[in-house]
Amino acid sequence: MKKVGVALLGLGTVGGGTYRILQNNHDAIMKNDGIDLEIKHIIEKDVTKAQALGADLSIVGTDIDAVVNDKDVQIVAEFFGGIEPAKSFLIKCLLAGKSIVTANKEMFSKNWVELEAAAKKGHAGLYFEASCVGGVPIIRTLTESMQGNNIRSLMGIVNGTTNFILSQMADDGLAYSDVLKEAQALGYAEANPTADVEGFDSMYKLSILSSLAFRKKVPISVIHREGISQVSKEDIEYGKMLGYTLKLLAIAKETDGKIEARVHPAFVPDSHPLASVKGSFNAVHIVGDNVGDIMLYGRGAGDLPTGSAIVSDIVFAASQPKPKYAPFKNVDKINPKDFTDNYQCKYYLRLNVRDQAGVIAKITSVFAKHNISIQSIRQVSDGETATVIFLLHKTFENDLTKAIALIEKLDCVVSCDATVRVED
């Protein structure tokens, strides 16, 4: 029986879930995978966390060097979160030949190059299944199961907090700020919700996922990012009338050798599989040129779902004869020609206009000048002003930006209140 020593750095929510799975599934892993996993060290300041789990307190401490210097530890799982000290600890472990397992998407997406260099030096492995979409096995799907395809697009709901907020806004007709408070009270959203609601968390995940999907490094610097804090309940309601559901999407596509990568709120048709992903659930929809459409769905956060991905990585790391690294040239310097930010989308536009003769003609003439074609127009008037909703056929982002700047200057236009991308 192969004995493998494991260290857990941190015993918070995911660390605790991992500990419980390792205890409960120990014998099944021995029987099914032929690996006897033994937790040798737990690095945790708060001993009560270890006590609550019934852990052996003699292996609980705060000295990372005890892990680095223990030749019986082969795998180190990190749950600190944040950049430091997680990054420095992991680099020390890698250089000492210990494979690492992490759920830390911010640290990993920003330091993948440096971590990989240390891993190669130490002949150790880097495993990060839990960093994207929690318990959903998306990383291994991309790295081990899609070799027969060129991936055309990857589109996902990769953040549960924002999906919970948008789902509640849609179901209960509530404003963003009210639902955010509810999400915080229920523990779905952090006291400081910025990383989730402004799309940073989704951006880190998209950087990792799109790099693997397109076999080319997609750093966070090339990802367009918008969050959901400006989303209004009016647009969610108008979208519903038009047959659309609003989601915070992480989208990456490769067209004619150029990659576009973006995180922003977008309407998807109610019939799209991502529209039915509700509450705190996550899902990733992938299109491969041979397999066609695939969707992976599940819990993107939580102690046991994320712990499930960590344990899968620990077993995978323990079973690999030799570590494999990124399936692309993992460098920080990219060729800007490989990327584009002038992509084509359909758009929803909500304008507030004076309700008088010739208004629609003036607006549509601006669209025509920019080669923007209208799919449908709806108008609701209160007598003096009117809300006009345009659905626009696919248009280049840059053309739309120029058109909106001119439309906003028209005397008959009071304000341009919302622009939302539409993904079919």
Ligand code: HSE
């Ligand atoms: N905060 C994330 C979410 C989970 O709300 O989905 C961890 O990335």
